[in-house]
Amino acid sequence: MDTAEIRRRFVAHFEHSSTVGAHQPVASASLLLDDPNLLFVNAGMVPFKPYFLGQETPPYPRAVSIQKCVRTPDIEDVGKTTRHGTFFEMCGNFSFGDYFKHGAIELAWELVTKPVADGGFGLEESRLYPSVYADDPEALALWRQVTGLPEDRILRLGRKENYWSMGVPGPGGPCSEILYDRGPEHGPAFEARDLGPDMPTALEDRLLEIWNLVFMQEELSAVRSKEDFDIAGPLPSQNIDTGMGLERVAFLLQGVDNMYEIDVMKPVIARAEELTGRRYGADRGDDVRFRVVADHVRSSMMLIGDGVTPGNDGRGYVLRRLLRRAVRSMRLLGYEDPALPELMPVSREKMGETYADLRTDWERISRVAFAEEDAFRKTLQAGTQIFDLAAGEVRESGGTTLSGERAFALHDTYGFPIDLTLEMASEAGLGVDEDGFRGLMAEQRERAKADARAKRGQHADTGAYRAVLDEHGPTQWLAYETLETESRPLALLRGGAPVERLASGEVGELVLDRTPFYAESGGQAADAGTIVFPGGSLEVLDVQRPVRGLVVHQVRVVDGELAPGSSDAATLHAQVDPEWRTGARQAHSGTHVVHAALREVLGPSALQSGSYNRPGYLRLDFGWLSGLTPEQVRDIERVSNEALRADLPVGWQYMTLSEARDWGALALFGETYDDQQVRVVEIGGPWSRELCGGTHVDHASQIGTVVVTGESSVGSGNRRIEAFTGVEGFAYLARERDVVQQLTGLLKTQQDDLVPRVGDLVERLRAAEKELERLRLGQLLAAGADLAAGATRVGPVHVVAHRAAGAGGADVRQLALDVRGRLPAGEPGVVVVIGDAEGKVSVVAATNDEARARGLSANALVRAVGPLVGGKGGGKDDVAQGGGSDASRIDEALALVATEVGRVAAT
Structure with a gap:
């Protein structure tokens, strides 16, 4: 049964349900939603969160959807298991205060066990194992009642496995999973009655979770972790949120071993086999790479389709990683030509059967993906040069291992994959400090998780607005029809809490029964205007919709005192600024x-x-x-x-x-x-x-x-x-016209001649600057002969240590090399020039062949004097340079040069 048919059967089962009533089919939302807690939609319930949180009134009591999802916390593990991918589709049915546990269990069990000929999935009952939350005896009794299964066929799991929350205070509740026993070739033997409260890792491949039924019934007041939270009490209404993994059901119904081999993904692997000449199933390491390619090509295409572009942070960084891991995996499989133009069209043909936008928007999608691969190929070239330099330094120091810091810098700064670093290090006869690299990666992930945890607190507390909406109903919004209304004040708030009055100069939020003001949305700023009441007036500062149906005005009291509860403020006049x-x-x-x-x-x-x-x-x-x-x-x-x-x-x-x-x-x-x-x-x-x-x-x-x-x-x-x-x-x-008139007046020219006249002036200015630079440099270098002639002797070494006031880095380097060339031939010579210009100190050291033969190194000299001027530097033995910020110790640094030369020359 192909994935398209699985989708169709799932939606039809709920759309035409006679068990609890027809469900409203809801199209998949974009992978990108305006949610401060999520980079991407990562579950089927995400588009319905406002209904579950009580922020909005659901327009239907029951819904069914096939939602696009992306989860990326463990990208590195993709392909290593048979069930985890980044992009997946979640089939879900939802009840908003309508049916509850009995209906959800009955509907799910009916669909998975109903014969294929009757529109179901036809899974063998003998292989299905429901699970319940260990402290939910009601669900246990319902599973036995609906399915007729004995109690020892039902697993009882703990909070970690079978209790759901959003990770923040709000709705939560126990859940039940439907597990499918894939057989002894996928894990050890087991007895359901002996399992719990945690699912053994050894059984995760054998007992495959295909459907999770969440019973939202409790209000959580504090959520410290997945297993540590407080239950404040029951929810006002009980909801159902379920999720059936389309890819997991597909690989069961299609008789393949894992999600990467289903009908919408295996063709990409087949094309990768043709390109690389390797065979899927022949080598465990290659199999992981083939799976990474199949998953990441599809995931990247879906993300680009929904508007993500590669970048260095957030969503763009995730997409960049996916694309580059796919390209890298093809390289590790032996294919070094551009891969995405060969692979992504294959994925488009399969996924485009369901998501037509992939075909109609293919020009943009392909352009973004292929350009990123081109950029990454250049990165690989540059990264190879950086790696070669790092490897050379390791060998010069007598080492055999590339440090974790260097490997991490290659990965994090230059986008160079660790797998490629390991491969190239092995070819160069070097090892890599993988533990150090992994430790730095773990620190980076922990920082990211800390940021995510901090963001979880950003859910707006809409309780006060929701209470106003429940009491008074939605705002009559007349922005399309008029610029002014006579309105009744319904509520006054400040800081998210109701207040009775606002004094002159105070800012608060006012809710009216009807309003002409446009609330900020769709990129358009909110209207400005005034609200007048008997004895005073308000300036409208902002207009928002904190919950669907309610328009809230942020106002400042210009004069008077606003007290909506008084009879004097029974009617207000709301007026949008017509010019605005x-x-x-x-x-x-x-x-x-x-x-x-x-x-x-x-x-x-x-x-x-x-x-x-x-x-x-x-x-x-x-x-x-x-x-x-x-x-x-x-x-x-x-x-x-x-x-x-x-x-x-x-x-x-x-x-x-x-x-x-x-x-x-x-x-x-x-x-x-x-x-x-x-x-x-x-x-x-x-x-x-x-x-x-x-x-x-x-x-x-x-x-x-x-x-x-x-x-x-x-x-x-x-x-x-x-x-x-x-x-x-x-x-x-x-x-702009005024600027043009001023310029024509200053240059005494006509408007049509303005551009060539300015261009001529710019060229003349550049020529003058070049001539000044030539004269200045000539003056600087003219001192070279005198400096060489005045070199001091430290033992057999000619030493020049000179301060070049007002000279920058390029000038200092040129002067040092010029002086070195003027020192007596055949005799050891050392030159150190330190310049200071615009608050910056520049240090350049240069040595000749004879000095280096005596052990004198320009690199060592720069490293010695650098700290005195508040900086550091380095380079090669013949020329090295550095910088600093403390010009007050330049003379002390120059004096140190002779000391260092004497110390080395004497050995």
Whole structure:
């Protein structure tokens, strides 16, 4: 049974359930969601977290989904087990205060055991072992009742295995797993009644977990670890969250040994076999590499598809690691040509059967992936040179082992894989301090975990807002319809807690029954304006939606005292600043116009990855691997303004998400959209169609103008365009006009001649600077002969120790080499020059052949005098250099030179 059929059967089972009622099918969310605790969606329940946390009201009582997930805490272990991968698909059914344990157990057992001919998975009951939380006798009784299994077929496990929480205070509860016995070839014999509370490691491959049923029934008040927490009491409503691993069920139903051999992954391995000439199954080490390739190629493609680009931190760093590990694994398999162009299209053909965007967006996805491989191949070349230098230093020092610090620097700073370091060290006859390397890696992971733990506390406490919503219902939001309303105050808060009043000058949060204010979202800044009440007024500082359906105004009391509970404040007048809204509409519509122009100029793969707009200003981030040329920037601006001149109509309409996608509407990466209803804004019909909830002009000409002010990088593979619109755009042009007029006046030339005139001045200035540099250097080197002639003798060695006031590093080096060349031929000579310029000290030492023959080393001299000037340095025996920051001890450092020469020359 292929994975597509498994998906179909799972959704159909719940969508048409007569046991507890039909479930609402919910499309997979993006792998990127706006959650401060997660880099990626890592479980099927993540998109439903607001419902489980009570932050939002679920639009349906039951749901079913096949959710894309990525988990990356143990990337290095991928391929070493049969069940763990980075990208996977989680099949889940969810109940929001509807059915509970009995329904979840019954539905799961029915699907896994129902014959294939009847729409089930047809797994043998004799191989299935349910597990329960040891302190959940209710679940144990229900499993026996639903399945008819004897008690000794049901495992009782502890908190570590069978209690679920989000890792922070909030909902939690016991869970039950369905385990499949893969047979004695995968682990030792066992008796279910003898197991617990922890699953033995030896049985993890034999007893394969295929489905986890979470029974959310308790409120956790403190979560110190997975097994250490306090239970505050029962939840107001009981929920169900289940997760069935699609890949795990697939490899059972397809009769293969592991997830890497299922129908959507094995073709990549087959292609890798063709490219490398090696065979999967022939060598244990090669098998791990083949699996890494299959997993990481697919995972990388899915991440890029959802908008991730390679980078040096966060999501981008994870993607970079995945891509580079795939390339590295192919190299270790003996294939050194570009691999991703050969492998990723194979994965696209299989995954594209379910995720059509992989095919329609292939140009962008492939461009990002292949460029990263090209960059990594260059890194490998540079890293090899760095490794050779490190290996040479180890040999020169008489050592046989590359330190853990050097191996870690190669890995962390230069992106050089440890496996490759080990391979090359072995070829060079060297070892590597792997323990030291692993220790540094462990420290790095612990820092990352500490950062993640710190972030876990960032869940916004929405309890007070939720209470207002429960008591009064959703805000009547009228931002599309009007700029002013008569409104009733519903609640007043400060610091997340209700208050009775706000005095003049104080800042708080006000909830109204109806509002004309736009709440910040979709990149558009919140409206500004005022709220007037009898005896006073408020300045609106910000407008947000802390929970779905509720609009909250951050306000400052300008005058009077606001007390919503008093009869005097029964009605307030809310007024949006009309100039602010006009500018905001121009900027937001301008963002759509620039995005459409960008795609027209660069091609459809140039997709927006983020935006921000406020009155008169917009910025648009988009995935692109190289900087735009001035001509491309001008073309984007020209196409944008042509759309304004054509006065393209602007309109919007509501439809389902699937209808919007069929219509060609663009959705931003990482945004969450309502499955039932989305708003599509179009400018000029199909020229620009995007899902958007912002405020817009009625015709493109109302934007006024689009003036692109900059294009820059905001990270690897991401660019940013900034522009002004409306009055602010015209003001920017006026400022540029004034600058041009001032320059033409100063240079006494016409505007058309301004650029060549300035260019001529710049060239003349450069020529003058070069001549000054030549004269200055000539003056500096003119002293070389005098310094050589005035060399002191320390024993048989001619020594020059000179302070070059005002000279920088390059000048100091050139002077030292010049003086060395003027010392008497055939006699040992040492030169040390120390310069100080702009607060920096530069040290250069140079020795001739005869001095080196007597054991004198430029490297040793720099290392000796460097600490005196507050620095360090090094180099070779003939020339070495260093730097420092303490010019007060230069004379002392120069005096030390003679002492060091005398000490070495005398031995």
